[in-house]
Amino acid sequence: MRAQLLHLSGPHRGETTTYGRRLRLRIGTAPDATLRFPQRAHVAKNHAEITFAEAECSFHLTALEGRVFVNGWEVREVILEHNDLLEIGLNGPKLRFHIPAGSTCKPVRQMLRDAHQVRRESGLLAFAHALQRDLLFQSSWQARLVMGVLVVAVAFGAAYMGGTVGTQRTTKRQESFRQQQANSWTVQMTALREQLQKQLEEFRHAQAGHASREELAELRSDLARRAQVVDTLVAGDQALQRVLDVYSRGVCLIHGVFALQRPPDEQNAASQESQEPLFQLEYFGSGFLVTAEGHVITNRHVAEPWSNDETAAQLLAQGLTPHFVELTASFPGREPVPVDPATIRLSTEGVDVAVLQVRVEGVPVLPLYEGDVRAFRGGHVILLGYPTGLNGVLARAEPDLVADVLAHATDTRTLIIELAARGAIAPVITQGALNEVRERRLVYDAETTFGGSGGPVFGPDGTVIGVNFAITRGFGGSNFGVPIKFAQRLLP
Numbered sequence: 001m002r003a004q005l006l007h008l009s010g011p012h013r014g015e016t017t018t019y020g021r022r023l024r025l026r027i028g029t030a031p032d033a034t035l036r037f038p039q040r041a042h043v044a045k046n047h048a049e050i051t052f053a054e055a056e057c058s059f060h061l062t063a064l065e066g067r068v069f070v071n072g073w074e075v076r077e078v079i080l081e082h083n084d085l086l087e088i089g090l091n092g093p094k095l096r097f098h099i100p101a102g103s104t105c106k107p108v109r110q111m112l113r114d115a116h117q118v119r120r121e122s123g124l125l126a127f128a129h130a131l132q133r134d135l136l137f138q139s140s141w142q143a144r145l146v147m148g149v150l151v152v153a154v155a156f157g158a159a160y161m162g163g164t165v166g167t168q169r170t171t172k173r174q175e176s177f178r179q180q181q182a183n184s185w186t187v188q189m190t191a192l193r194e195q196l197q198k199q200l201e202e203f204r205h206a207q208a209g210h211a212s213r214e215e216l217a218e219l220r221s222d223l224a225r226r227a228q229v230v231d232t233l234v235a236g237d238q239a240l241q242r243v244l245d246v247y248s249r250g251v252c253l254i255h256g257v258f259a260l261q262r263p264p265d266e267q268n269a270a271s272q273e274s275q276e277p278l279f280q281l282e283y284f285g286s287g288f289l290v291t292a293e294g295h296v297i298t299n300r301h302v303a304e305p306w307s308n309d310e311t312a313a314q315l316l317a318q319g320l321t322p323h324f325v326e327l328t329a330s331f332p333g334r335e336p337v338p339v340d341p342a343t344i345r346l347s348t349e350g351v352d353v354a355v356l357q358v359r360v361e362g363v364p365v366l367p368l369y370e371g372d373v374r375a376f377r378g379g380h381v382i383l384l385g386y387p388t389g390l391n392g393v394l395a396r397a398e399p400d401l402v403a404d405v406l407a408h409a410t411d412t413r414t415l416i417i418e419l420a421a422r423g424a425i426a427p428v429i430t431q432g433a434l435n436e437v438r439e440r441r442l443v444y445d446a447e448t449t450f451g452g453s454g455g456p457v458f459g460p461d462g463t464v465i466g467v468n469f470a471i472t473r474g475f476g477g478s479n480f481g482v483p484i485k486f487a488q489r490l491l492p
Helices: 108-122 124-137 141-208 213-245 310-317 390-396 399-408 412-421 484-488
Strands: 003-007 016-019 024-028 048-053 058-063 068-070 073-075 077-080 085-088 094-098 251-261 279-289 295-298 321-330 354-357 380-385 428-437 442-444 456-458 464-470 479-483
Touching: 058 068, 213 380, 251 310, 251 412, 279 310, 279 380, 310 321, 321 412, 380 464, 390 412, 399 412, 464 484, 479 484
Parallel strands: none
Antiparallel strands: 003 016, 003 094, 024 048, 048 058, 058 077, 068 073, 068 085, 085 094, 251 279, 251 321, 279 295, 295 354, 380 428, 380 456, 428 442, 442 479, 456 464, 464 479
C-alpha cells in the first residue's frame, strides 16, 4: 500500500511525493524529519507522524508536538482516508493525502479466505460486511470493477431464477390463503345456519305450545345473539376482501440510496473533491398511505436508514454527515414518486415509526384503528409489505416479464420504473395470529423478512392496528409491530 502527499500550500506547494508501503513518515523541522519544513512554516520540530499499520491495512496520523487538522477538524490521532485534507499547524502548510489507484493490501483470494473465517465465527451477514469492506478499501480499482460486475450479474441472475421458481410457490401460497379464508367462512356460516334453523323451529314450537314469557324471552335473546355472530362473520369477510382488493393498493415499496460525506472545509467549501461521498448504501422498505394529503407511515429505520447501520454509525462518529441521494415510493399500478426528505417526521417516543409525505392521487387511504388493540388478542391479523424488496417482486412476476424488464433496465431506479409500468409491483400478503399485545409492541406469527419493515398490520375488522418493524431471525413464529397509536401521533 503506497501513499501520496500533494502539497497545496507552504514551501513545497505544487509538489507530489509518493511513499512506499512500509511507511514511517515524520513531519517537522528537525534535520532527520522525513518531510522537513523550514522553521518559519509554523511547524514544530517533531510535529506529527504518519505510520502504516500492516495488520489493519491503514495509515495512522498522530500529532506529536504540534497541532494537526484533518478536513478542518483538529485531531490527536486518526486513520487517514483517501483525499483527506491535512493542515500541519494552525494556518500552516496544507496537504492532500492520496492512496494511489491500484494500491492494495490484500489480493482478492486472501479477502475471500478472511471473509470465510469471519463467516464461520459470526455468520453470513458478517461475511458480507467483511468482504464488502475489503473490496471497498483494500482492493485495486480493477478488482472492484470486476467484482461489481459479478455481483450485479449474480443478483439479476438470482432474481431471474427466483422469478421461475418463486412465482409458482408464492402464487400457490396466496391462493391457498384466500381458499383457506373462504373455506373457513363457509364452514362457520353453514354451522350457524343449521343452528339458527334449529332455534327458529324451537321458537315456533314454543309459540304453538304456549310457552311461558320467560322461555320466549330467552329464545329471542339466543336468536339475537346468534344473528349478531353471523353479522360479525359477514363483516369480517367483507373486511378481508377490502384488504385484499382495495387497501393493498395503498401499500408502497420504498427505495432509498443514502451517502455519507465529510462536512465541507470552511476554506475549501467550493472544492468538488471534498464533497465526494465516502460511503453509499441502497436499501428497500415498505410504507402505507394514511391521509388524502399524502402522509405515509413507515419505520424510523426506513426514513433514517443510517441510524440502523453499523458501518454508517462508525463513520458518523468520525464527523461524516448523511444525505439522501434518492428516495422514492412506488404504489401498485403507479409510477415511483419522489419523497422530500424535509417532510420526514420521526417518533421521539423510542419506537420505530416515522411519517413522510408524497404527492399521489387515486391511491386508497388505509383506515387506522382508534380503540384498544388488546381487544384483538388471539384474533387473525393480515400483514402487507415488500419482504426482500425487488427480489420478492421479481420472484412473483412471470419469467417472460422478468426477462423483458431486465433487458430494458440499467440500474435499480429504471428497474423499478419498468416493473411499475407493467403493473408488477404489489405487496406480499401473509396472515397469522396476534399472540401478544404490549404497550410498545405487537407480537404475531404472520411471516415477513427484511424489506417488509414499515408495512401495515391489519386487525380482523380490516383496520390497521400496527406497523411491522422487526423479525425474529430463524424463527417465523414471532414478528413484531409498533401499535398504530404511536404513528397516529405524528400525523397532522
